[in-house]
Amino acid sequence: MQIAKRYDPAAVESKWYAHWEERGYFSSQPDDREPYAIVIPPPNVTGVLHMGHMLNNTVQDILIRKARLDGKNACWVPGTDHASIATEAKVVRMLREKGIKKSDLTREEFLKYAWEWREKYGGIILQQLRKLGASCDWERTAFTMDETRSAAVIEVFVDLYRKGKIYRGLRMVNWDPEAKTVLSNEEVLYNDEDTTLSYVTYPVEGTDRTLTVATTRPETILGDTAIAVHPDDERYGDLVGKTAMVPLVNRKIPVIADRYVDREFGTGALKITPAHDPNDYEIGVRHGLEVIDVLNPDGTMSPKAEFFVGEDRDDARKLMVQALQELGQLVKTETYRHAVGRSERTNVIIEPRLSRQWYVDMQSLAEPALKAVLEGEITFFPAKYQNIYRHWMENIRDWCISRQLWWGQRVPAWYLGEGEDEQVFVAPTADEALEMAREATGQASLTAADLRQDEDVVDTWFSSWLWPITVFNGFQDEKDIAYYYPTRVLVTGWDIIFLWVARMIMAGYEWKGERPFDHVYFTGMVRDKQRRKMSKQLGNSPDALKLIQDFGADGVRFGILSSSPAGGDLLFDESMCEQGSKFCNKIWNALRLIKGWQVAKETSEDERTKNGMAVEWFRSLLHQMLSESAERFAQYKLSEGLMSLYSFIWNDFCSWYLEMIKPPYGEAIDAETYEATIAFFEQICVMLHPYMPFITEEVWHSLRERESGDDCMVASYPVAGTVDASILASVAAAQELISKVRELRNDNNIGRNDPVTIHVEGNALGLRDHAALRVLISRLAVVGELEFGGDIPSDATPVMIRKERLFIDLPVTIDPEEERARLTKELDYYKGFVTTVERKLSNERFVQNAPAEIVEKERRKLADGQEKIRILEESLAALAD
């Protein structure tokens, strides 16, 4: 069989992905097997694959492929999120480029454009996931805004309303002036930023004094309705109750006293703008102050400001400062650093705004969700996120769920009447709402036209939090949900622990009475080598698809996983992908080597003996590997698992095992060893498959002819068997000896194929009785003669392996000085070693208190060390002769 010289990922990957899909390996239906379900964190429907997705989905694919190989009914449900703010913003921008303003469109017209956009771009990211090898059940692809998911959202909204857990409230909210919608607290990100603190004076009527306040928002002065000082502040006590004058607008406002004011900050006097600051609002309520909203929803100054109307808040701020300066009411300005809240989606500065919105009362939802995590019903990996989770859950605040957008599920609330008389009817449909309205009012003549449906949609996360239930159509149909739910593990970034993870847990208990998943695996942030976040602005985010092109999907999967323990940030470096593609090449070349061998029925006895041992040795090693890897999977130590496989394949399999059994040039290998080797390679393929699915499938098929349906992806994961410790030990000793010989060759410039002689003292390493070991050493160390007894040449180099001595006789004479130096260095090491052990053992308290086995171990260490010193000194003395 002719095998290409180079591994060609591109061709291999598309071939096998199509094959798997065609065979239906990705799809899952309930059956008698144990279910293993994962729901994907749905990427934004208009998004493109970035490094975060690559990490996240590689992890999920590894877990799901491993489960499949373990014989479980693996089901990975893919889908996308409608991401109302982000998508609506994109559609608005697209329309603007076409010269269409959103404000000129009706809701229906806009939604038509949005759906078109979604049809066109909505599948891109899912196509890209295929390139990565993701083995999702594509037939189950869901969308948070499709019919099933939307119906669930409405059902849940109505259900919560009827339970009294959803209400409407007038509050200060986080307003995004670009998206022109309210946001939840979790969608606002705070960062320290430099701003200017302006000191402004207000004249106080009936006195010749002024009050100076410090503010970062001079433009909101136009909406001031009071000045507050601390009641115990002696500086201002006599001014409380007097009237101050707002600059420019010349409005008369009271000077009030309130304990909220911090006497230490600024001047100790605080301007109160109830419309534009949450604390000012509270103070306003306490003192019955007027609320003057000087801003429009888009962040420009409203007519109520009287000045700078129509100017953006930033421009208005500058104009205001200028105006104050001209009036002589600006005392000074200074730079001030404080936390500024920005919209997670649009990155604009959040504007506090008073408005009426829908809220979910979180208290009762949070209780079982908190308990589940604290009591270990749901386990977090890594565990440290439990603390963060607990802290948030114990201090949870109500969730603002309405959004002033069109792209999303419309709030199922209908209103009758205006103002004070307004009545609300929450129902799944307009008809039911109408029925309710007729009943409530006793007016059978009411028609649909009398009711107005709420204009808002619900928060995207209000559909996402139902995801583990709705992807299995869990509000309509029992079949799938009963089988797959709870899912096994959720894999997601820790940054959405509150936005998503916590809320899914709440929803799980609220509607299914059960956890949505057993485990949560938190991935870290993907950063660049300098630990900077990947971002478009910095241009440090590599093109995911180009990486796959350059290194192959397997190479990229290797690179992205090889240094990213759960919860830890991933410092992405392309060179890790390169290492992955080199690894593919290594595996590929092992295949080429094996497939290049001639197989014979009969080979020499030496060969068969040696190979028999090599096969048994490697079998033990493989079993050891398997039992270790089970624990690693259970603990989600995936990168460790990959790295140990890497070393197992590269070092143990390629560098040792294959070299051990490699037939001499021009000769053939015996059929038995050959078959065993093919079987080993197959098991290696299966073990590596979850990490690197493509090359393993290709190698699997190159190893031998297969019947249709005999694919690596659906093979059985090997089971750990017994480990022969004695064979591992004797081969390890042989490896040590072989390395010593190589080291000596290297140090003395002796060619790889120049034979050396080894003199064995006594029965060192049991070599007298172990033919296989003798052949092995002779072959790998290129030993001409292996001699027992007889005279040992005085210039032969002694080496210590396991307390036993052998002499390596090189075809050149070693410089006695260099040899002395080498031996002295080794002697020094052991002397130091023995000293520390002796010190320990001569300490009576150690001998008394330490466990017997530890003391015994130390005694053995001492004896071994002393023996080595004896031999080394002997050798040094011999050298002196």
Add this chain to the structure above:
RNA sequence: AGGACCAUAGCUCAGUUGGUUAGAGCGCUACCUUGACAUGGUAGAGGUCCCCAGUUCGAAUCUGGGUGGUCCUACCA
């Protein structure tokens, strides 16, 4: 301001309930084109386990304090 987590080789990280004069991968250095692979091989250098104190026969590991970092929450005129 309160809290969480972290600090081990140049870099990224392992290091079980305290018990190898501290490990891996990458990188670095030297040598080697040999017949699967130079996308390779052989070897080497490189660490006061952040600092100080304590507990202990014994501390990278446990406790306290300090320093530095990351993050969360709340507030911030």
